[in-house]
Structure formats: structure tokens, C-alpha cells
Amino acid sequence: MSVEVLDGATIRSFVEDEQVFNNSVDDRFASLDTNHDGQLSYAEMARELQSLRVLETHFGVDEVKPSRDELLRLYGSLFSQFDHDGSGSVDLEEFREETRKMMLAVANGLGFLPVQMVLEEGSFLQRAVDRETKKIYP
Template sequence: MSLPILNCSTVTKFIEDAEKFEKCINECFVKLDIDGDGLLSRKELRGGFGSLLPVGSVSEPREEIISKLIDTIFERFDEDHNGGLDSKEFKSLSKEMMLAMARGIGSSPVHLALNKDSLLMRAVEHELATM
């Protein structure tokens, strides 16, 4: 776990570097696509998001929250309605999530605890590499 300082421009500049962002998203997609079929199923996505909600962190049961999140994601991002997210749909989801995080962080620098493999940590590493 790292404790970098970042702000919204850290995230948006990473997204704007299309080549680096795409490479990172493709790596994430491959890690999540456990069966290697080129689509992220609800089960595979659940595995990826499941670790984000610690047990006891909210009043609703954890599985119910994750199920609602997955349902919302598939309604919004499964453009071809085939029951799986392809790499293009996953990129769209990831980009929208990252931009939402950037808006939430705002322009003032914040100090966050980040997993070394997280997309936000990749944004920090990108910023450091371009300085």
C-alpha cells in the first residue's frame, strides 16, 4: 500500500495519454478475464469489485451491494447486451470511473492510501514519469 499525493489532474492526464491508459486497461482486463474468453462475466467482474467493499462497511449486506453495482454496470456498459463486457466496454467503464474519481478528488492535493496495482496508483506513476 502506498500513500501518494494526487489531485484531479493526476488522473485526467493519465486518461489523456491514450496509449498508456489503453495499455493499463488492457492489462486489467486480462487479469479479470479469468476464463480468457475475451468477455468479463458478472462473476469475473464481481471478483474484481468484491475486494473493494470491506465487510461491515455499510448497512446493506455486502453481496446485495455488489449485485446492485454489477447490475448497474451491465445496464450502462454492456452495449451489445451479450451478457459480458468486451475490452472496449470495459475501457469505457474504466474511463468513466476514473473521471468520476478525478471529479471527487478535485483540484486540491489529497493524500490517499492506494493499492500498488490500482488504476489511481498507475495515474500517480504516470505523473511521476512525466515530470
């Protein structure tokens, strides 16, 4: 993990650099596709969905603990966002498209004012910062 300063323009620029963005998404997709069939099942995406920590708002010390059923519904809903055709699996194009939408939503939310964030190594946001500072991923 590292502490970085970024803004919406950093993320937008990363997404608009099609080669760098697609390479980053392709790498993540390949790491999630554990059976190498070119499709992501719910089980393969579950770890990634859980890493989003969408329910944690106070650095993991929230007192509200969602039930297992609530979590399953939430992760199922997130998976459905990626599974555009409703096939029960996510192909590379669906994964790219939804990742692009999510990244642009983050960029829009940040706007033009820089913010300091803790980023996980290898995350899309970290790669956006690295690209901007010329640590470009091939």
C-alpha cells in the same frame, strides 16, 4: 499499498495518455478474463466489483451489513454499467470506456486540490501517480 498525494489533474493526465491508460486497462482486463475468451462474464468481474468496496465508508468497520440480495443487485447494477450492449458480457472496448468514465468522475470529484490517499499497488490510481512521477508502465 502506499500513501500518495494526487489531484484531479493527475488522473485526467493519466486517462488522456491513451497508450499508458489503454495498456493499464488492457492488463486489468486480461487478468480478469480467466477463460481468455476476450469477454468478461459477471462471474469474472465479480471479484473486481467487490474490490470497489462501494458500501464501506468507514474503513470496513461499518455496522450496517447489506443482505446477500442487496449485494447481488448492487453488483448486477455495476456490471450493467460496463455491459453497454446488454449482451451479458463485457468486451475490451466496453471495459475501457466505462473505466475511462469512472476515472474521469473520480478526477472531477477530486478537483484541483491535492488529497492524500491510500492506494493499492497496481490500481489505476496508483498507475496515474506513477505515471506522473515518471514510473511509467509500458
